[in-house]
Amino acid sequence: MTDTLKSGQRRPPSMADVAQHAGVSSQTVSRVSNGLTNVDESTRDRVLASMQALGYRPNGAARALKRGRFNSIGVIMFTLATFGNMRTLDAIATEAAKADYSVTLIPLADQTLGAVSGAYRRLNDQAVDGVVIVFEAHLIDRGEIALPPGLPVVVIDSNAGSGYAVVDNDQIEGARLATQHLLDLGHRQVHHIAGPTTSFSAMHREDSWRSTLRASGITPPSVHHGDWSTESGYQITLALAADPTVTAIFAANDQMALGAMRALHQLGRDIPGDVSVVGYDDMEEAHSFWPPLTTVRQDFHSVGRLAMERLFEQIAAGGAALSGPSGLGGVTTVPTELVVRESTGAARGVSGR
Amino acid sequence: MTDTLKSGQRRPPSMADVAQHAGVSSQTVSRVSNGLTNVDESTRDRVLASMQALGYRPNGAARALKRGRFNSIGVIMFTLATFGNMRTLDAIATEAAKADYSVTLIPLADQTLGAVSGAYRRLNDQAVDGVVIVFEAHLIDRGEIALPPGLPVVVIDSNAGSGYAVVDNDQIEGARLATQHLLDLGHRQVHHIAGPTTSFSAMHREDSWRSTLRASGITPPSVHHGDWSTESGYQITLALAADPTVTAIFAANDQMALGAMRALHQLGRDIPGDVSVVGYDDMEEAHSFWPPLTTVRQDFHSVGRLAMERLFEQIAAGGAALSGPSGLGGVTTVPTELVVRESTGAARGVSGR
DNA sequence: GCCGTTCATGTTGACGCAAACATACGGTCA
DNA sequence: TGACCGTATGTTTGCGTCAACATGAACGGC
Numbered sequence: 001m002t003d004t005l006k007s008g009q010r011r012p013p014s015m016a017d018v019a020q021h022a023g024v025s026s027q028t029v030s031r032v033s034n035g036l037t038n039v040d041e042s043t044r045d046r047v048l049a050s051m052q053a054l055g056y057r058p059n060g061a062a063r064a065l066k067r068g069r070f071n072s073i074g075v076i077m078f079t080l081a082t083f084g085n086m087r088t089l090d091a092i093a094t095e096a097a098k099a100d101y102s103v104t105l106i107p108l109a110d111q112t113l114g115a116v117s118g119a120y121r122r123l124n125d126q127a128v129d130g131v132v133i134v135f136e137a138h139l140i141d142r143g144e145i146a147l148p149p150g151l152p153v154v155v156i157d158s159n160a161g162s163g164y165a166v167v168d169n170d171q172i173e174g175a176r177l178a179t180q181h182l183l184d185l186g187h188r189q190v191h192h193i194a195g196p197t198t199s200f201s202a203m204h205r206e207d208s209w210r211s212t213l214r215a216s217g218i219t220p221p222s223v224h225h226g227d228w229s230t231e232s233g234y235q236i237t238l239a240l241a242a243d244p245t246v247t248a249i250f251a252a253n254d255q256m257a258l259g260a261m262r263a264l265h266q267l268g269r270d271i272p273g274d275v276s277v278v279g280y281d282d283m284e285e286a287h288s289f290w291p292p293l294t295t296v297r298q299d300f301h302s303v304g305r306l307a308m309e310r311l312f313e314q315i316a317a318g319g320a321a322l323s324g325p326s327g328l329g330g331v332t333t334v335p336t337e338l339v340v341r342e343s344t345g346a347a348r349g350v351s352g353r
Numbered sequence: 354m355t356d357t358l359k360s361g362q363r364r365p366p367s368m369a370d371v372a373q374h375a376g377v378s379s380q381t382v383s384r385v386s387n388g389l390t391n392v393d394e395s396t397r398d399r400v401l402a403s404m405q406a407l408g409y410r411p412n413g414a415a416r417a418l419k420r421g422r423f424n425s426i427g428v429i430m431f432t433l434a435t436f437g438n439m440r441t442l443d444a445i446a447t448e449a450a451k452a453d454y455s456v457t458l459i460p461l462a463d464q465t466l467g468a469v470s471g472a473y474r475r476l477n478d479q480a481v482d483g484v485v486i487v488f489e490a491h492l493i494d495r496g497e498i499a500l501p502p503g504l505p506v507v508v509i510d511s512n513a514g515s516g517y518a519v520v521d522n523d524q525i526e527g528a529r530l531a532t533q534h535l536l537d538l539g540h541r542q543v544h545h546i547a548g549p550t551t552s553f554s555a556m557h558r559e560d561s562w563r564s565t566l567r568a569s570g571i572t573p574p575s576v577h578h579g580d581w582s583t584e585s586g587y588q589i590t591l592a593l594a595a596d597p598t599v600t601a602i603f604a605a606n607d608q609m610a611l612g613a614m615r616a617l618h619q620l621g622r623d624i625p626g627d628v629s630v631v632g633y634d635d636m637e638e639a640h641s642f643w644p645p646l647t648t649v650r651q652d653f654h655s656v657g658r659l660a661m662e663r664l665f666e667q668i669a670a671g672g673a674a675l676s677g678p679s680g681l682g683g684v685t686t687v688p689t690e691l692v693v694r695e696s697t698g699a700a701r702g703v704s705g706r
Numbered sequence: 707g708c709c710g711t712t713c714a715t716g717t718t719g720a721c722g723c724a725a726a727c728a729t730a731c732g733g734t735c736a
Numbered sequence: 737t738g739a740c741c742g743t744a745t746g747t748t749t750g751c752g753t754c755a756a757c758a759t760g761a762a763c764g765g766c
Contacts, residue, residue, distance in 0.1 A: 011421065012503060014722055025746045030724055040744060055502035060480030061417035062722035065751055068364060070414060071478070072457065080443040081637075090433040093460045102479055104425065105456040107446045125424070126455055127413030127480065149408035150365060230641035255638060262641040284434070285608060288583035288615045290643045367752055378716045383754055393714060415752035418721050 013054040022050035033058055064127055071101050073311060074128040076119050078108045078135065082228055083254070083283045084201075084300060088134055088156060091304020099312065104128055120147055130311045132156060133164075152314035154307045157201050165314070166331040167307040171201050174296040174336035175208035178250050178278045181294070181338055183216055185276060186347035187248035190218075193236050193260060194225050195252040205252050205280065226256045233259025241267050247275055247347050254279035254286045254295055261289065261343065272345030282339050292341035302334045366407040375403035386411055417480055424454050426664060427481035429472050431461045431488065435581055436607065436636045437554075437653060441487055441509060444657020452665065457481055473500055483664045485509060486517075505667035507660045510554050518667070519684040520660040524554050527649040527689035528561035531603050531631045534647070534691055536569055538629060539700035540601035543571075546589050546613060547578045548605040558605050558633065579609045586612025594620050600628055600700050607632035607639045607648055614642065614696065625698030635692050645694035655687045 015033070019026040024047060031039050032047040039047075050056070064070045073096055080086055093103045104126055109115045123131060130152035147153060155164045182190045192209045195202025202225075210220045224240065226232030233256030240246055241264060251257035257279030261271055269275050271291055279286060282297035310332065368386070372379040377400060384392050385400040392400075403409070417423045426449055430438055446456045457479055462468045476484060483505035500506060508517045535543045545562045548555025555578075563573045577593065579585030586609030593599055594617060604610035610632030614624055622628050624644055632639060635650035663685065 011721095015724095016722080026722085027724075027747080028745060030722095031745090034724080038744065043744080057501045057503065058477050059418070059722050060478055061414045061423060062751090063478070063724080064414035064480065065412070065418050065721090065753090066723050066725080068751075080439055080446070086433055086439050089458075090460075093433070093458045094462075097460050097462070102475070103458040103460075105442075105446050105458060107443075107450050107456075109447075109450070122455070124411055125413055125416070127417065148410045150410065230638055234641060255641075258638055258641045262643060262645070265643050285583055285611055285638065288587060288608075288611045290615060290618050292615070364751095368754095369752080379752085380717080380754075381715060383752095384715090387754085391714065396714080412752050415721090416754080418723090418751095419753050419755085421721075 012059075013056045014059070015056075018047065018050045018054055018056045021054055022047045061127070070127040070129050072104055072126075072128050073101055073308075074104045074106050074123060074126055074131040076106045076108060076123075076131060076133045076135065078110075080107075083281050084298065085134055087300035088304050088307075091301040092132055092308060094301075095305050095308040099308070101129070123148055123151070130154070130315050132307050132311060152311055154311045154314075156303060156307055157199070165310045167303055167310060168201070168331065168333060169298045169300075169303060170333045170336050171204035172208045174280065174298065174338075175205040175250075176212045177336065177338040178280065178296050179209045179212040181340065182248040182250060182276055182278060182344065183212075183218075185248075185344060187276065188218070188347065189213075189221060189245070190248045190250050191221055191240055191246055192223050193233055193240075193249060193251040193256050194223050195256075196227050197225060202252055209250060226252070226259075228253055228255060230255045230259035230262070232256060234263045236260070237263035238267070241269060241275065248278075248344075249275060250278045250280075252280050254281045254283045254289075254293060257286075257293055257295065257343075258289055261291075261293075271343055274348070276344040276347075278344060286339075287341060289343070291343045294341045294344040295339055297337045297339050299334050299336070306332050306334065365412075366409045367412065368409075371400065371403045371407055371409045374407055375400045414480070423480040423482050425457055425479075425481050426454055426661075427457045427459050427476060427479055427484040429459045429461060429476075429484060429486045429488065431463075433460075436634050437651065438487055440653035441657050441660075444654040445485055445661060447654075448658050448661040452661070454482070459484075476501055476504070483507075483668050485660050485664060505664055507664045507667075509656060509660055510552070518663045520656055520663060521554070521684065521686060522651040522653075522656060523686045523689050524557035525561045527633065527651070527691075528558040528603075529565045530689065530691040531633065531649050532562050532565040534693065535601040535603060535629055535631060535697065536565075536571075538601075538697060540629065541571070541700070542566075542574060542598070543601045543603055544574055544593055544599055545576050546586055546593075546602060546604040546609050547576050548609075549580050550578060555605055562603060579605070579612075581606055581608060583608045583612035583615070585609060587616045589613070590616035591620070594622060594628065601631075601697075602628060603631045603633075605633050607634045607636045607642075607646060610639075610646055610648065610696075611642055614644075614646075624696055627701070629697040629700075631697060639692075640694060642696070644696045647694045647697040648692055650690045650692050652687050652689070659685050659687065 015026040015029045019029045024043060028039060028043060029047055032044050075089060075092060077085055077089065080089065096103050106119050106122055106126065108119050132154050134156045153164050155166050157168055179190050190209070190213060192206060194206045197203065206223055213220045224236040226236055233251055237249065237260040240249065249260055251260055257277050260277055264271055264275055271277055277293065279293045279295035282295045286293040286295050368379040368382045371382045377396060381392060381396065382400055385397050428442060428445060430442065433439055433442065449456050459472050459475055459479065461472050485507050487509045506517050508519050510521055532543050543562070543566060545559060547559045550556065559576055566573045577589045579589055586604055590602065590613040593602065602613055604613055610630050613630055617624055617628055624630055630646065632646045632648035635648045639646040639648050
């Protein structure tokens with residue numbers, strides 16, 4: 001008896017099981033399950049009791065199959081380890097939940113072509129209505145690997161050329177604000193610790209830093225590429241600060257700025273007395289760094305929200321008709337903002353200005 | 354004609370559409386789609402071409418329905434904003450991908466009873482084979498809200514009493530190491546900036562800190578509860594350091610430790626000359642704080658890996674038979690490790706020891 | 707030349723659910 | 737009384753896929 005129950009109960013109970021147990025039709029169970037009102041009070045109670053008794057749990061796959069919607073969106077990401085990605089994911093998940101969608105994570109082992117096409121293939125097995133790609137690589141533009149056709153797509157952190165809908169922070173303006181801020185403080189030169197060349201964001205920031213300097217008639221010094229880590233910021237600054245004329249450093253993210261400040265502390269340089277440092281991101285910790293870091297705040301929440309908006313538009317429009325390289329491209333840009341704290345100050349020999 | 358194609362093509366193409374287009378049966382399409390070998394070369398090519406032409410994409414829901422497996426696990430999390438949660442999620446996603454599972458995020462708006470039961474309800478609509486709960490609240494133990502019965506569950510950051518399988522870092526040992534380290538340096542008293550009382554981890558660390566002091570015959574001072582944020586660490590330390598006899602602070606996470614150090618910097622106290630600070634987590638930035646932070650390293654990757662192992666065990670065992678308060682409970686503990694850097698030093702008047 | 711074997715391919719049915727349609731019953735109003 | 741309505745419930749059907757079985761053609765051994 002008990003044995004029958006256990007071994008026979010290989011599959012979880014279905015509506016039919018609940019229906020039989022409660023002595024109603026499976027359709028009535030469906031109605032109760034979906035909270036429809038046209039069910040008699042006593043019948044509803046009976047069905048709910050049976051559900052409880054049998055441990056019934058609706059089968060999401062069957063429901064999705066019937067409805068033709070999965071209420072789920074995929075997020076392809078290379079790493080969760082960076083502040084920006086994490087915040088973006090958080091925003092996406094929050095927005096998705098509001099629209100009653102869930103978020104399926106499709107992680108990328110590395111940024112090789114193989115891993116990317118693997119993720120795309122994986123996408124085929126996933127029940128998703130659309131995809132957000134948070135991508136730090138140029139790989140997406142290569143025609144060799146094709147996203148499943150007809151799937152709504154929004155890309156974060158890419159360039160405009162892809163033909164996909166793109167949402168991103170205004171990297172150009174952010175880097176300009178940071179660089180100009182240092183120039184306005186009287187610094188004659190601004191050195192840049194850039195992010196990896198595989199990142200569109202990093203390249204945009206670097207380009208903007210360079211053109212901002214040029215606009216002031218300054219020849220940009222050679223750039224140094226880190227990998228977003230504090231350690232890379234530390235190492236680069238150690239080398240950079242060997243030159244005593246260096247008075248202003250703009251790092252492409254807060255973590256590298258933190259590493260830079262550690263190097264400066266170690267070398268006995270005063271911040272901002274001897275060297276000013278600007279970061280990028282405004283991570284939560286930045287205001288507690290020593291000294292509190294002047295940085296560019298990125299509004300990741302808005303990025304996530306807008307990405308979901310764009311995606312929902314595509315989903316509502318039927319996806320297939322609109323997405324893909326030929327379709328609903330265009331870039332949505334989210335403003336960035338300079339947050340001035342205590343890691344920046346007037347250049348030596350300059351009184352305020 | 355074109356119109357027919359567009360408006361008629363409301364639903365994405367199915368196997369039947371591909372089959373018709375290629376002039377084969379849908380079963381043959383299925384065989385090609387699943388990479389079975391018993392298909393003639395020429396037929397396969399024809400089918401693949403038709404798939405391409407129609408933009409065919411397998412329907413995950415139908416597949417899952419047929420197979421009875423979703424190859425997806427749910428993760429219920431309150432916030433992605435803390436370092437530990439993010440790292441844990443990263444590890445879970447990585448492990449899941451290895452086993453060819455994807456991860457569905459089920460975010461919790463807040464830690465109220467309503468939000469939790471909402472997440473559980475949500476779970477019903479999700480196609481998942483099991484759930485990892487990364488939970489900072491005691492709510493899980495309340496009988497009022499029941500997880501769907503028969504669903505494999507692993508809990509991270511909980512206590513042992515729940516009856517669910519629990520995986521967590523060894524909080525007891527970690528806090529003991531931190532406290533003992535400060536005592537060994539000659540500090541007569543160790544103050545604690547604890548995490549919120551809703552967090553099991555925080556409570557475990559606090560308890561362990563207290564009993565470590567008692568083991569050395571020291572009466573624990575009153576504890577201060579922060580909310581994990583740098584700001585709370587800052588505020589608490591501002592108050593705490595008004596007392597000049599305070600020479601050692603153990604914060605329950607690195608972010609609060611960072612806030613503490615900022616307060617000490619501001620008050621002109623030397624670290625570690627006047628006050629030693631120990632954190633908890635060993636986030637990537639900690640070694641670049643100023644001074645580099647002595648802290649307790651948590652092995653989040655192992656936690657994620659073990660959580661998935663436990664979950665897969667349950668899934669393999671048939672879930673229903675084993676999970677739930679009566680079943681496969683037990684706690685898996687992951688060792689923690691003290692990382693000594695420069696934020697701690699001998700107490701004033703003590704020469705080394 | 708008959709039978710068994712092998713392989714490519716087709717046909718059928720079922721997974722669990724819910725939309726659409728069908729029924730049944732009690733009451734209302736002309 | 738009978739046409740009509742609203743409400744609670746049941747019945748049928750099909751979503752897209754794939755396992756199981758069915759078919760049919762090519763081939764080799766006797």
